[in-house]
Amino acid sequence: MVGSLKFDIAPGDGAQKVSERLRTLLGRRQVWVAGSTHEGEEALLLAAHGRLRESYPEALLVLVPRHPQRFEAVASLCEQAGQAPARRSRGERPEDGTAVYLADTMGELLALYGAADLAFVGGSLVPVGGHNLLEPAALGIPVLTGPELANFADVAEALRGADALVEVADEERLAEALIALFADTAERRRLGEAGRGVVMANRGALERTLKGLDRLLPAK
Numbered sequence: 001m002v003g004s005l006k007f008d009i010a011p012g013d014g015a016q017k018v019s020e021r022l023r024t025l026l027g028r029r030q031v032w033v034a035g036s037t038h039e040g041e042e043a044l045l046l047a048a049h050g051r052l053r054e055s056y057p058e059a060l061l062v063l064v065p066r067h068p069q070r071f072e073a074v075a076s077l078c079e080q081a082g083q084a085p086a087r088r089s090r091g092e093r094p095e096d097g098t099a100v101y102l103a104d105t106m107g108e109l110l111a112l113y114g115a116a117d118l119a120f121v122g123g124s125l126v127p128v129g130g131h132n133l134l135e136p137a138a139l140g141i142p143v144l145t146g147p148e149l150a151n152f153a154d155v156a157e158a159l160r161g162a163d164a165l166v167e168v169a170d171e172e173r174l175a176e177a178l179i180a181l182f183a184d185t186a187e188r189r190r191l192g193e194a195g196r197g198v199v200m201a202n203r204g205a206l207e208r209t210l211k212g213l214d215r216l217l218p219a220k
Contacts, residue, residue: 006155007202009138011110019114025093029058030117030182035109036066036131037122042074044125044171046081051175053099056182060094062112064103071104078102113141117188118181120144133159137195142188144168144177164194
């Protein structure tokens with residue numbers, strides 16, 4: 001048994017630099033990223049964000065749809081919800097009154113997570129099975145998720161065991177969790193450190209796999 005390769009995620013320097021630039025751009029406002037979202041899920045996230053902004057009017061949702069062919073539909077959905085987005089693909093910057101920053105680009109999810117105070121991992125409020133909870137956890141960003149976690153049950157269990165995962169049943173519970181966490185800096189810090197600790201404690205599968213292969217493959 002070599003362990004899970006999922007824990008060997010290693011964000012590069014390039015992603016970190018993008019995160020730092022974006023965080024500087026966004027300033028001191030409350031920022032949460034919803035990554036790898038799916039059809040039917042964005043409407044729930046926008047509803048939760050609307051609730052959040054009742055308590056934190058400056059809060060910004062960075063919305064990252066999973067599939068690029070849905071970018072236009074998600075932009076329209078934001079507008080219909082009264083939360084017209086700034087679009088990253090167009091170089092638009094979220095102004096102080098902007099509620100949603102639509103990350104309609106590819107290959108930037110880790111960098112976007114790194115600029116957030118909180119991260120919701122999508123595919124989990126709809127029956128998709130979830131996506132990689134370890135991406136924000138590796139960056140020390142507190143992780144929130146819906147109940148649909150079939151694809152990452154092992155990872156969820158590891159985070160759950162370290163009390164490093166916030167699980168919500170629906171958009172109402174998500175809004176409540178966001179409001180509570182933005183009010184509690186110490187708990188955000190604890191969740192982030194606990195999540196990163198889980199990732200660090202389970203690293204090494206890649207190295208062990210390569211060593212095992214080296215023993216099995218014929219020498220050149």
